Amino acid sequence: MITFLGVYKYYDSVPVLQSVSFKIEKGELIFITGPSGAGKTTLLKLIFGSEKPDEGEIKVGDFELSRIRQSEIPHLRRIVTFVFQDFKLRQDLTVYENVALPLIVMGQKERDIKQKVYDTLKNVSLRHKADTLVRTLSGGEQQRVAIARAVITNPRVILADEPTGNLDPDTSKDVMNLFKSVNALGCTVVIATHNPELFKNTSYRVLHLKEGKIIQ
Amino acid sequence: MNNYLGYAIKNLWTNKWSTLMAILSIAVCFFIITLIAIGLYNLNIFTKKLSNKAAMVIYLKNGLSQTEIAQFTESLQQKNVFSKIKFISKEEALKEMKDIIEPSLIELIGFNPLSDTVEAFIKDEKLNTLEEIKKELKNHKYVEDIYYPTNIINILKMLKITLWNLGIVILSLLGLSIFFIIYATVKNHYWKKEEEIEILKLLGATPSYIRYPFLTEGGLLGIAGSLIAALSIFFLYFILYSKEMIDYLPAISQLILPTEVFYLLPSAGMLLGIISSLIALGKIRYQ
Ligand SMILES: Nc1ncnc2c1ncn2[C@@H]1O[C@H](COP(=O)(O)OP(=O)(O)OP(=O)(O)O)[C@@H](O)[C@H]1O
Ligand SMILES: [Mg+2]
Numbered sequence: 001m002i003t004f005l006g007v008y009k010y011y012d013s014v015p016v017l018q019s020v021s022f023k024i025e026k027g028e029l030i031f032i033t034g035p036s037g038a039g040k041t042t043l044l045k046l047i048f049g050s051e052k053p054d055e056g057e058i059k060v061g062d063f064e065l066s067r068i069r070q071s072e073i074p075h076l077r078r079i080v081t082f083v084f085q086d087f088k089l090r091q092d093l094t095v096y097e098n099v100a101l102p103l104i105v106m107g108q109k110e111r112d113i114k115q116k117v118y119d120t121l122k123n124v125s126l127r128h129k130a131d132t133l134v135r136t137l138s139g140g141e142q143q144r145v146a147i148a149r150a151v152i153t154n155p156r157v158i159l160a161d162e163p164t165g166n167l168d169p170d171t172s173k174d175v176m177n178l179f180k181s182v183n184a185l186g187c188t189v190v191i192a193t194h195n196p197e198l199f200k201n202t203s204y205r206v207l208h209l210k211e212g213k214i215i216q
Numbered sequence: 217m218n219n220y221l222g223y224a225i226k227n228l229w230t231n232k233w234s235t236l237m238a239i240l241s242i243a244v245c246f247f248i249i250t251l252i253a254i255g256l257y258n259l260n261i262f263t264k265k266l267s268n269k270a271a272m273v274i275y276l277k278n279g280l281s282q283t284e285i286a287q288f289t290e291s292l293q294q295k296n297v298f299s300k301i302k303f304i305s306k307e308e309a310l311k312e313m314k315d316i317i318e319p320s321l322i323e324l325i326g327f328n329p330l331s332d333t334v335e336a337f338i339k340d341e342k343l344n345t346l347e348e349i350k351k352e353l354k355n356h357k358y359v360e361d362i363y364y365p366t367n368i369i370n371i372l373k374m375l376k377i378t379l380w381n382l383g384i385v386i387l388s389l390l391g392l393s394i395f396f397i398i399y400a401t402v403k404n405h406y407w408k409k410e411e412e413i414e415i416l417k418l419l420g421a422t423p424s425y426i427r428y429p430f431l432t433e434g435g436l437l438g439i440a441g442s443l444i445a446a447l448s449i450f451f452l453y454f455i456l457y458s459k460e461m462i463d464y465l466p467a468i469s470q471l472i473l474p475t476e477v478f479y480l481l482p483s484a485g486m487l488l489g490i491i492s493s494l495i496a497l498g499k500i501r502y503q
Contacts, residue, residue, distance in 0.1 A: 049502065050502075050503050070499070070500075070501060070502055071423065073502040074417075074420045074421060074422045074423075074502070075420070076420075077418070077419065077420030078420045081419075082418065084418075088414075088415055088418060089415075090412065090415060101415075101416075101419055102419045102420065105416060105419050105420060105421045105425060106420070149419075153420075
C-alpha cells in the first residue's frame with residue numbers, strides 16, 4: 001500500500017529524513033516511533049502529500065508522491081486521511097457538522113450523510129454529543145471527533161499523529177481500540193507515537209526512527 | 217449549485233458592510249460607464265447624420281450636353297463613395313434662387329449667371345480618399361469648380377475621434393476599477409475564511425469546490441452593481457424624457473437609449489465579477 005524507497009527530506013538544507021526505505025502492506029496496522037524531532041510527523045506528511053520528498057520514491061496506492069501534481073492531491077486525500085495532532089477541527093461547528101464535512105466535500109447526498117454520521121458517532125461513543133459545539137468538548141472527545149471525521153469516508157489509509165498525546169490511559173485504550181476496529185475492516189493504519197505503551201505486548205510492526213533514519 | 221449560491225449569499229451577508237460598499241462602488245462605475253457608452257453611441261449617430269448631409273458641390277462648365285452630364289454623373293456613381301448624386305440644372309438653380317432673392321433683381325442681370333451643378337452626398341468615407349477625389353474632380357475637363365466643406369468635416373471627425381479615445385480610456389479605467397473592487401472584496405472574504413479553507417483542503421476538497429462559492433460571490437457583486445446602474449440609467453432616462461424636460465430642452469428627444477443596455481450591463485457585470493474573483497483566488501495550493 002505504501003512504499004518508501006531511499007527517501008530524503010531536508011528543511012533548510014538540514015536533513016530530517018535520510019535514506020528512508022520501508023513497505024507497509026495493505027490492511028496493516030503499524031507504529032512509527034522515535035524521540036521528539038526524529039521525523040515522525042514529517043514522514044506522515046510525506047504520505048499525505050503535504051510535503052514532497054527531496055530525493056527518493058514514495059508510492060501510496062497508485063499515486064507516485066514524488067511526482068504528484070497539485071491537482072491530484074485532493075484525489076489522494078479521498079483514500080488517505082489524517083488524524084492531526086492538533087485535530088484541525090472546525091471549532092465553530094457542531095460535532096455532527098465536523099464529521100459530515102468530508103462527505104459534503106465529496107458531494108454526497110444529505111440523506112446518506114445523516115445516516116453515516118450518526119453511525120460513525122455511535123462507534124466513537126459521541127452520538128449524544130452530535131449537536132454540541134466542538135469548542136466545548138474535552139481533549140479526548142475532540143480526539144474522537146477527529147477520528148470519526150477520518151474514518152467516515154472509508155479511506156484505505158488512516159494516518160494518526162500522536163493520537164493519544166494527552167489522553168489518560170483509559171481514554172488512550174479506547175482510542176487505540178477504535179483504530180484496531182477500523183483496521184479489522186481492512187483499512188491500513190499508520191500511527192506515529194513516542195509512547196511505547198501503545199505497542200508494548202502487541203504483535204504490530206513498529207518502525208523506529210532516530211535522527212531521520214530507520215533503526216532496525 | 218444551489219449550495220454554492222446559498223453559501224455565497226451567506227458569506228456576503230456575513231461581510232455585509234464590505235459587500236454593500238463594493239456593490240455601491242461597482243454601481244457608480246457601471247453607471248458612468250453606461251453614460252459614456254450611451255454618449256459615444258449617440259455621438260456616432262449624430263456624426264453619421266451630419267456627414268450624410270454633407271455634400272460635395274460640383275459646378276460644371278457651361279455648354280455640356282445631356283450625354284456628357286449623364287456620363288459624368290455615371291463616373292461619380294462608380295467611385296462608390298457617394299450615397300446620392302443629384303444633378304441640378306442651372307434653370308432649376310435659378311428657380312430655387314428666385315424663392316430666396318427678389319426675382320426682379322435677378323431679371324435685372326438679364327442672363328442666368330448660375331452653372332449646372334452636381335451635388336454628391338458623401339457616404340461615411342475616409343477623409344483622405346475624399347481629398348483625393350476632390351483633387352481628381354477638380355482637374356476633370358467638365359468641372360469648373362468644386363466646393364467641399366473640408367474644414368468643418370475635418371473638425372467634426374477630429375472631435376469624434378478625440379471623444380472616442382477619451383471615452384475608451386475612461387471606460388478602461390472604470391472597468392479596471394470594478395475589477396479591483398471585486399478582486400479586493402473577494403480576496404478579503406477569502407482570507408477571512410483561510411482557516412476553514414485549509415481544513416477543506418486537508419479533507420480532499422477540489423480546487424473548484426473551494427473556488428465556486430467565491431466565484432459566485434464575485435458574480436453576484438458584479439450583477440448587483442450593474443443592476444443598480446441599469447436601474448439608475450432607466451430612471452435618468454425617464455426624467456430626461458419627461459414632458460417638462462423636453463419642453464425645456466427639445467434636443468433631448470434626439471438622445472437614443474439602446475435597450476441592449478439592460479441585458480448587456482448585468483451580463484458584463486457577472487462576467488467581470490467571475491473573472492476578477494478567479495484572478496483574486498489564484499492557484500489553489502495544497503500543503
Ligand atoms: N516546516 C518545517 N520547517 C523547518 N523544520 C521543520 C519543519 N517541520 C519539521 N521540522 C524539523 O524537522 C525535524 C523533525 O520534525 P518532526 O515534526 O517530523 O518530528 P517528530 O518526530 O514528529 O517530533 P515530535 O515527536 O516532537 O512530534 C525537527 O527537527 C523539526 O524541527
Ligand atoms: Mg510530531
